[in-house]
Amino acid sequence: MTAREKLNWKGRRLDVEVGPVAHGGHCVARYEGRVLFVRHALPGERVTAEVTEDKGGSYCRADAVEIITASPDRVEPPCPLSGPGACGGCDWQHASGEAQRKLKAAVVSEHLSKATNRDIPVVVEELTGGLLGWRTRVRMAVGFDQLPGFHPHRSHAVIPVGHCPITVPGLVESVAGQEFAKDSELELVRDGSGRIHARQLKLVRGYRGRMHYQRKAVAGNGEPAVEFAAGRHWEMNAYNFWQVHPAAADTLAAAVGEWAQASPGACAWDLYSGVGIFASVLAAQVGPEGRVLAVEQAGQSSLDSERLLADLPQVTAVSRKVEFALREGLLDGPDPEVVVLDPPRKGAGHEVVDTIAGRHPARVVYVACDPAALGRDVARFMLHGYKLESVRAFDAFPMTHHVEAVALLTPGD
Structure with a gap:
């Protein structure tokens, strides 16, 4: 040593x-x-x-x-639990809103500049609603005292919390002070209609020693959540993936639609499609003679997508991990004119990027929640002759370091 x-x-x-x-x-x-x-x-x-x-x-x-x-x-942080050794949920409460957006823009720009070997200026756009009271979905931990709270940064400790300034009013307060099974977690959702849904997750050992989550409704009684975006009404499982900022889903759908520009009658892919917001946008562009393949691994989201988009027969929901769907030929047929992908934080990865590029879409619209992963995947697309045409970024997570970006890639030098 x-x-x-x-x-x-x-x-x-x-x-x-x-x-x-x-x-x-x-x-x-x-x-x-x-x-x-x-x-x-x-x-x-x-x-x-x-x-x-x-x-x-x-x-x-x-x-x-x-x-x-x-x-x-x-600036003075608005939350008394913000600071060294305290709640780790926020990163930039000590910075003004304008400064936060500039910091995030610098991070996105750095990773895209490294990927492309050229200067990529980025502006992070502010969403409506301000810095506080925006978060509609949150996961809380339960400590040994059986009270819900949040972890400090890079710690398994739990700080009991009765109010969180960045969450929508009433969400954290709905479980504050109540006792739950220690070492469990709580998922809290306030949907677009204002209804609160909550469930407790407890990791338990089951058949043949396999670990799985035991789920128990705390609020909402397992009723569907209602959300509104892209001109549609989404009634679905409350714990499906959905953007946590109330303005984010509509904003991203509009950005994707502007850059996708799918032609009537064309084929388009929506990878990591969730409940199908982007698929609905693509369906409107390709029309009834076109085809949209929406691929989503999460079974409940895929089932909800199939039901919610039943009025759009040009959309086919594929309930499979994206890598497997591509390997197994589930997306065979005409090459897509447009591919939209919204991968998890780790990014799409080489196999998915290589396969997409091998189908030669005219446009790739990449929605990213992690600048580093976006940079890696953009660099991989460039190896296949694609170029970064444009990028937009949105402050969908004020007070935190997280940022949502949308990149347009097209064939070219």
Whole structure:
């Protein structure tokens, strides 16, 4: 073991100049040749950073516990549980809204610039509703005291919470102070009609020792949720994937529709389709003579999609993991003119990108919730002769480091 590998600064307090933002809700600082990923700081500040995690090597993690020279973008966090060692749900409560969007734009731009080897300017667009009271879906942990709360950053501890400023009013409060089975989780949803749905998830050992979630309704009695987006009414399982910001689903559907431009009678794919919002947009473009294949792994979402889009016979729902659907020929037939994909945080990956590119769509509209994964997949598309035509980004997760981006890729140099 080398001297560097034995190095452990955990607990040390270091005065550092804070550098640029990095992906993950922190900024980069340097001390004695090592990188510090510092939370609760802003670029340009001088802070006292306490090292919270150090596994040796070239970097460690730290919290800014004292602000020596503050950035003009610094504001007072609206939540008393925001800060070092407290709730880890928010990353940028100490930054103004404009500053948050600039920080996110810098991260998206950095990853796309690395992928394309050219400067990619990015503007993160603000959604309606402001910085607080927007989150309609949240997962809470239950601690040993049986009270629901949230984890600190990179911790399994649970901080009891009775109110969360970024969630819609009444959502967290609906379970605050109640006791639940320890080590369980709560999923809370307020749907588009204002109704609250809640269920408890408890990981238990079942047949042949296999672990699975035991689900118990807490509110909503298992009734369907109602959402509204893309000019349609979506009545579905409350715990299907749905955007957490009330304005996000409509905003993304409009952006996808603008760039998809599927021709009447054409074939289009909607991969990782959820309940089919983008599929409904593509169906309107290709018309009754066209074809839309909507591929979704989650069985309940796929079933709901088939039912909700029954009035659009040009849409075929494929209930299969995207990689398997592509391998097994479930998407055989005419090559798609347009492919829309909205993969999970890890991205689509080489196999999916390679297969899409091999079908030569005229346009690929990629919806991404992780800038690093988007950058990796854009670089892979470029190996197949595609270019990044345009990108838009949206602040669908104010106060956090998360950002939603939409990229348009087309064949070309």
